[in-house]
Amino acid sequence: MFVTPAHAQTAPDATQTPAAPGTAPAGDVHTETGVAHDAAHGGGVFPPFDSTHFASQLLWLVITFGVFFLLMQKVIGPRLAAILSDRHDRIAADLSEANRLQAEAEAAVETYEKELAAARAKGASIADAAREAAKTKAAADRATIEAELAEKLATAEAGIAGIKASAFANVSDIASETASAVVEQLIGGNASETEIKTAVAAAKQGA
Template identity: 70%
Template sequence: MIVTPALAQTAPAATETPAAPAGDTHAAPAGELHTETGVAQGEDHGTGVFPPFDPTHFASQLLWLVITFGLFYLLMKRVIVPRLGGILEHRHDRIAQDLDEASRLKSEADTAVETYEKELAAARSKANGIAETAREAAKSKAAADRAAIEAELAEKLSAAETRIGEIKAKAFAQVGAIAEETATAIVDQLIGKAGGDDIKTAVAAAANGKA
């Protein structure tokens, strides 16, 4: 049975034990009182103050506080802080390396872009030169083809004119004979047979008159 201090104060103070028979060596000393819990009444149960707030314990509490704080400080100084510092330094070095790598890659990218732009400009210039050369070659070929065609046409035209002149001269050469035959046919139809010399004379006179 658990007895609180309040219950102990309200309980009967003590009960006298009956007198032990004579010859009993285990009898309690005279005047000793027992409570229901079997604890001597004269024992000190304390004042009921919570031990951490008891002024009599402040010295030991301060001592253990100093010892604990010192151990915690040594732990922080020797173990935790060096590890945190190493981690932070490692991360700082890693970040610096990443920044250097990023800067290097950016420089390489800028160089590659500049080289690409130069090559693109050179390719455009070369393409323009090739196009201009092809354009000039096409113009030259077209001019040469045109000149050849014009020369061929001129030659054909000259040949045609020569042919026409020959045909015309031949036709003019045969005009007299055709006129004589025509006149002979007409005269024969009109007045009968006529003399050939007279018809030739008349045709020649008509031709001379037209000339």
């Protein structure tokens, strides 16, 4: 028959003497004594609520609070202060940078508006100058054209006057010849040239 180690440890020793009836085994004497001891000192009260442990609990509370206070003062507090200071400095730096960028943006907008106003004024000035130059050039071209037209008109009028004079001279000759021919046909004789020219001149004045 094989015996396991566990069975060997739990099995009763055959060499031991059995306990007498009504008595507890040798291994259970301490347990029963402990139960009786607990019942005698409080009847099974939970240790934190036992008044006999209040002094030790207060002592450990003071020790724990002191350790926690020292930990907060020496370790956690400085770290939190450093973190808060770092964040405060970072936020202040960010705000300063934002203010600087805002000032630069406002300055850029102001410069742009000034340049735009200057460009508009310059454009208006250039437009006015171009308009005045165009008017001056148009007036000069108009004066030149009018002078050329006046010169051409004077030349034409002179030509017309010459043509009229030539035509009138030819008319006088033609009228003299025509009158001489008419007189010759009517009276059958020739009139003198002086008489014919006098008659034509009188006819012109009468017309």
